[in-house]
Amino acid sequence: MRTVWQQLLDRLAAGEVTICADEVPRWDKNQWQTVLGLGLLRETELATAVVCDQCGDAHWAEVYWVTPGVKACFGCDAEGVIDIELDRLRQWRIDANCVAGLVASSLEVSSPIETLLRERLWRVGRRRLGGRYRDIFFGVPAGLPVAEMSAAIRASIGPGSALLLTIGANGNPEGLPSGQHLLDLASVSRVEGGRVVIDLDYVEERLAGEAPSTRKSSPTIPVPAGATWRDVSIMVFDGMLRITVRGKVHETDFAELGVDQRSQPIELLKLFAAARGTMDTTKIQELVSGDGAVKMRVRRLRQLLQELIGVDGDPIENYRKAKSYVCQFEIRLAGDDGFRTPAGVTWLDLAFHERVDRRILVTVPERQQFRARGAQSRSGESVREVAEERGTVTRTYSLEEMGLRTEAGQLTSEGAAFTDLLRAGGILPRSGNDVVVLKLAAQLQEWTGLDGEPLRLLEASRSWTAVFACSSEIQVAKGAGAVSGSRPRPGVVD
Ligand SMILES: [Zn+2]
Known part of the structure; x- marks a missing residue:
């Protein structure tokens, strides 16, 4: 006998998310109360039809209100007009967002939940499971093929390890990428002590039995021993990357990487390339599309690079004081030869x-104009405000x-x-x-x-x-007459 929790997950999987009061008496009263306490059922509008319980025919009958909100009845051809207890008209909807939240809290992951596909796929967090860090997702099939969820996960995190907790599918179907693993939430979870508990021992066991990912043990691009990120240079083309490590050139297209051109990690990589490797945190936030904290975006790109190139250490460092992220390797867009000096600069x-x-770090002021549509003026014209902000752009060559x-x-x-x-x-x-x-x-x-x-x-x-x-930053031997780091006011000469 499936528990009320499992039956609700079954309903969610089938896309039948409305529960009517007539169904409730069939369920264990205590379990029902506990599940109500979890908050995953939202009371919704009263039912407009009921199943007749009078003539034995179990036909649907429309609800008529004798006194709106107070007294209702329905008609039966055999038994006439029947009064309805209002409690019989109550209905609840299963809130899938709330289920994602329950999964996150039972896994004790605290990052904000991110919706990848509305009402269908959520990234609930990241934690160590089965010997490695994995991004954990909750998916509701309801007609959506697993392949589509898998593709959305891939687009979001690249080839990283992912655990997809879904409903109604257990174990990896054909064609799921090796880094992704799928488990049935209803089989690995239960409600206990007023909360959802995920059987982590069981999950660990299932994941440990999984064949080790080939990417984990051998990065796509091998490097000479002792190579650091400073030895790496990446040129970003439209559909591929040209990666040079200590003079050896490798070319990889995005398809080989298992990421989409338009995926978030590639989008961010391109932004870094355009900025030549250094970007302000606020700038990243302005430029990236979609939701998701900058920190998380950078972490995914970092992970993608680490899985791609066999160099130890952090490829993208967070310079907290400077509020910027700095690539420890050289990166630029193909065709970016000159400096592309902004207009108005001398x-x-x-x-x-x-x-x-x-x-060489080259810093140049950048003028940014923001146009804001203000309130309508009295003459009816919309008032545009032009704000100007001067920031700086730093690029490395x-x-x-x-x-x-x-x-x-x-x-x-x-x-x-x-x-x-x-x-x-x-x-x-x-x-x-x-x-x-x-x-x-x-x-x-x-x-x-x-x-x-x-x-x-x-x-x-x-x-x-x-x-x-x-x-x-390079110290010159004493007596050479040089002062390292001095920055005289340019152009001011006595
Ligand atoms: Zn009837």
Whole structure:
């Protein structure tokens, strides 16, 4: 005999979510009361029809109100007009969102529940189960094939491990990806002590028996021992990724990764690529589509990268103080060669900073305009407000990308002059007719698309000064005359 909880799950699975009062007497009274206490049944409008219990024919009969809300009756051809007790007209709807919440609390996961498919599929949280972390989903079939739920899970988390608790299907059907596992919620849960309890021992046992995922043991892209994320470079194309690890190039299309072009992790990866690897938390929140906290989005992308590339450590670090996420590998969009300087920017606005890993951080102000439709004015025109906010964009480049170092790792003469300039805080002691400096200036102009001189000659001191801000994390040996990290006001020269 199935419990009331299981029978309600059966009804939910079948899409028959309304329970009428006439059904209740068939059920165990205590179980019914307990289930009502769980909150998964929402009392809904009174029934407009009942099954006749008078003539033995069990036919449907419409409800007539003698006094609305107080006295009702129905008609039977054999027995005439019959009064109805109002309690017989009460109805409840099974609230699937609430069931998802009960699953989450019984698994003791605290992250907010995310709806993937309305009334059909929820991500209830993530926890360790059967030897690994898994994203846990609750699915209501009601006509929706398991394959569609599976695809939605894949689109949401990529090839990560997932446990789908659903109703009416137990064990993996054909074609379910190896990282996903399906279990019947009604078989692994019960109501006890006024709450839903999931039999975790049983779940662990079922999941442990599952064949180990091949992705887990061998990432798609093997890397040389000791490689770090700093050795990784990713170029994002429309349908694929070109991944370079210590000079070795791998190409993977999204289908091979088991993720959709438009899936959330790929969307986020593309945003990082467009921003060259550094993004403010608030910026991510503005740009990503759909619900879901930034933290969760980043975590999924992180997981996807870790399963794809066999490098230890965190590929995307959260710089809490700076309120930003920074990719520890190099990333950019294919075809992104120059700097794409925003309009209205001059050399005075730009800042170049050399990192310890010798990549160059370029910071530039970005003007953002927000148009807001305000209240209607008295003349009937809608009032538009234009708000302006100045933020900054930071992108990271390698010296190769800036054309200042050869692919073989050799600094060009201009590259050497450029790093000297950054390390000296913007001063370059070279003469006015130094061809290397003139070439560097031309190269910077071309790369940024900016007119105007990036470097100015100081005749008196026989040196050049940068119009943009210069700084470096690389310590220069004492006596070389350089001050690391100094950022003089650009363009201000005595
Ligand atoms: Zn009848």
